[in-house]
Amino acid sequence: MTNLFTQLPSFIRRSPAECLAITVLLVVLSYVIVPLTAGARSTEPAAERATALMVAAMQNKTLAFGRLPQAGLRGPYYVKTVIASAYNSVPEQTDSTPFITASGTHVRRGVIAANFLPIGTQITIPDIYGDEVFVVEDRMNARYQNNVDIWMEHVADAKRFGRRTVRIYVYTKTL
Numbered sequence: 001m002t003n004l005f006t007q008l009p010s011f012i013r014r015s016p017a018e019c020l021a022i023t024v025l026l027v028v029l030s031y032v033i034v035p036l037t038a039g040a041r042s043t044e045p046a047a048e049r050a051t052a053l054m055v056a057a058m059q060n061k062t063l064a065f066g067r068l069p070q071a072g073l074r075g076p077y078y079v080k081t082v083i084a085s086a087y088n089s090v091p092e093q094t095d096s097t098p099f100i101t102a103s104g105t106h107v108r109r110g111v112i113a114a115n116f117l118p119i120g121t122q123i124t125i126p127d128i129y130g131d132e133v134f135v136v137e138d139r140m141n142a143r144y145q146n147n148v149d150i151w152m153e154h155v156a157d158a159k160r161f162g163r164r165t166v167r168i169y170v171y172t173k174t175l
Contacts, residue, residue, distance in 0.1 A: 076124075076169035083147045084125065084166045086158035087113065101138040113138035113149040122171040123148070128164075133171075 089098040089107050099107050103119045112123070112134045121136045125148075140149050148168060152158045 074171070076171055078170050079167055080146075080170060081165060081167050083163055084128075084161075084168075085147065085149050085163045086152045086161040087149045088152055088155050088158050090155065103137040105137050107138070107151045109151070109153070110134050111137045111151040113140045113151070114147070115140050115142065116145055117170065124169045124171070125150075125166050126169065127166055 087094070091098055101107060101111060102113070105111070110133065114121075114136050117123070117136045119136055123134050123136070124131060125134065134148075134150065138149070138151070140147060148166075150161070152161065
């Protein structure tokens, strides 16, 4: 009968000490390599999320984060009594570009003209319009200093509004 050990290939024939050393080496490597590869897989979703956020930021997109409360206007900066009138986008009441404001925007509901407030100032006229916010985006003739002119779409509405003395609540000023 031949010895079974002598018939094995040479790379398998190892002494018990060599087998123990190889086993220990494999166990140690398994504790080092397996967690490294598992950790790499667990960070992939985080890396993908970070990439998605960077792409959204570059595209100037806002991501949904649930229902957040809307910020309202803080208390008024000051209250002032002025004369209010209304204007329309007709050549008789404006310059050669009747639909463009002095700030370069298009006229729309909520736009007012005033010379004594900086462009971008937000005001309310609670006695007439409640909580509706108006933004100073246009200017008036230089002779009107303590007046506000509210843009209206229809000439008939502006005539009906007329000229009134109103209290305005000034909220913000642009820097």
